[in-house]
Structure formats: C-alpha cells, structure tokens
Amino acid sequence: MPVIVAxxxxxxxxxxxxxxxxxxxxxxxxxxxxxxxxxxVAVVISLLALLSYLRGVxxxxxxxxxxxxxxxxxxxxxxxxxxxxxxPGPSDQGEPDxxxxxxxxxR
Amino acid sequence: xxxxxGVLGAVLLTLGLxxxxxxxYGVLRGRDVFSQLHAAGLATGPGVLIxxxxxxxxxxxxxxxxxxxxxxxxLLTTPLSGHATARAAYRLxxxxxxxxDKAVIDEPDAPEx
Numbered sequence: 702m703p704v705i706v707a708x709x710x711x712x713x714x715x716x717x718x719x720x721x722x723x724x725x726x727x728x729x730x731x732x733x734x735x736x737x738x739x740x741x742v743a744v745v746i747s748l749l750a751l752l753s754y755l756r757g758v759x760x761x762x763x764x765x766x767x768x769x770x771x772x773x774x775x776x777x778x779x780x781x782x783x784x785x786x787x788x789p790g791p792s793d794q795g796e797p798d799x800x801x802x803x804x805x806x807x808r
Numbered sequence: 809x810x811x812x813x814g815v816l817g818a819v820l821l822t823l824g825l826x827x828x829x830x831x832x833y834g835v836l837r838g839r840d841v842f843s844q845l846h847a848a849g850l851a852t853g854p855g856v857l858i859x860x861x862x863x864x865x866x867x868x869x870x871x872x873x874x875x876x877x878x879x880x881x882x883l884l885t886t887p888l889s890g891h892a893t894a895r896a897a898y899r900l901x902x903x904x905x906x907x908x909d910k911a912v913i914d915e916p917d918a919p920e921x
Contacts (some may be wrong), residue, residue, distance in 0.1 A: 702817040702863040762874035776889040784896030
C-alpha cells in the first residue's frame with residue numbers, strides 16, 4: 702500500500718476519533734455512552750489496522766483483536782447491568798411499581 | 809501489479825472510512841438509542857470490516873492473516889453487542905411505561921398463547 706494512502710487514512714481516522722469523543726461527550730444516558738464507546742473502539746481498531754499497514758508489521762492487529770475482545774465483553778456486561786436496573790433483586794421483598802419482568806428469559 | 813494493489817487499497821480505505829464517517833454522523837444526530845444503534849450497527853460495523861479488508865493491498869501474508877482474524881471476530885461480535893444494547897434499551901423503556909401508555913402491543917417478552 703502506498704505510504705500516502707495509509708497516511709491520509711490515518712489522518713482521517715484520527716479526525717473520526719475526535720468525532721467519537723464528541724459523541725461520547727454529548728451522550729445523555731448510560732446506554733448512549735455504551736453506544737459511543739462501541740463506536741470509539743471501532744475507530745481505534747481501524748486506526749491500529751492502518752498503523753499496521755503503514756509500518757508493514759502485523760502486531761498492531763494483535764492489539765486490535767485484544768481490544769475488540771475487551772470491548773465485546775464490556776459492552777455485554779454493561780448492557781446487562783443497565784438493562785437490569787429497577788428489576789427486583791434477590792433481597793428486594795417489596796412490590797415494585799410498574800410492569801415487572803420475571804427474569805425467566807434472562808439468558 | 810503493485811499499482812493495482814495500491815488503487816485497490818485506496819478504494820477500500822476510502823469506502824471503509826467513508827462508511828465510518830456516515831455512521832459517526834448518524835450516531836451524532838440520532839435522538840434515542842435505537843436510531844443511534846441503527847447508524848452504529850449498519851454503517852460503522854461494515855466500515856471497520858472494509859478497512860480490515862484493505863489489508864490485501866499490503867501484500868504481506870502475516871498482515872493479511874491477522875487482519876482476517878480480526879475481521880472474523882468483528883463480524884461475529886458487532887451484531888451481538890448491538891443486540892444486547894438494544895435489548896437493554898427496550899427493557900428499560902418498557903419498564904418505565906412509555907410503550908404501555910400508548911397502548912401499543914409490543915411485548916416480545918410476554919409468554920405466547
């Protein structure tokens with residue numbers, strides 16, 4: 702790959718990273734922050750791939766793989782945590798207000 | 809051959825980064841989590857995949873193999889994390905009663921029959 706193409710891609714991806722930071726700052730609740738962090742991880746994966754193409758070495762892609770794995774697990778955990786807000790816990794004996802999901806389908 | 813690879817890499821990189829830009833704009837403009845997830849899942853995910861496909865233009869076997877590994881992983885996990893986030897948003901919104909107030913029958917969690 703020509704150096705000029707990879708460099709232009711790196712500059713573009715860096716601008717996208719700044720835009721992702723803007724999305725993260727504009728988020729109003731937790732789920733929007735989760736979406737923004739997912740987007741940021743996608744941009745960083747692109748950035749690491751471009752760096753790997755530019756320098757001609759492959760170990761930046763290992764870092765990208767590790768980052769993708771971490772982001773996946775973190776998104777799943779955070780989404781489950783946010784989605785379970787307000788559900789009656791095991792120590793919660795009172796009758797909660799509003800519709801209640803029984804948790805039978807909590808897989 | 810080298811020129812062809814360079815052109816291919818430039819085209820793929822432009823396509824991928826352009827898709828990511830569109831997805832970023834959609835997430836920036838989206839009003840609620842669902843429209844943001846629409847943009848993030850449909851534009852940003854394929855954008856990253858196309859950027860990873862541009863590794864073909866480097867012509868090095870080690871980079872292409874690693875990029876294909878990351879490609880497969882991102883291909884598998886992007887829909888899963890998007891689905892988990894959308895499910896959390898749906899449950900949160902249903903529990904707050906906004907869906908029920910409009911008398912919309914929209915309950916995938918309800919038992920059938």
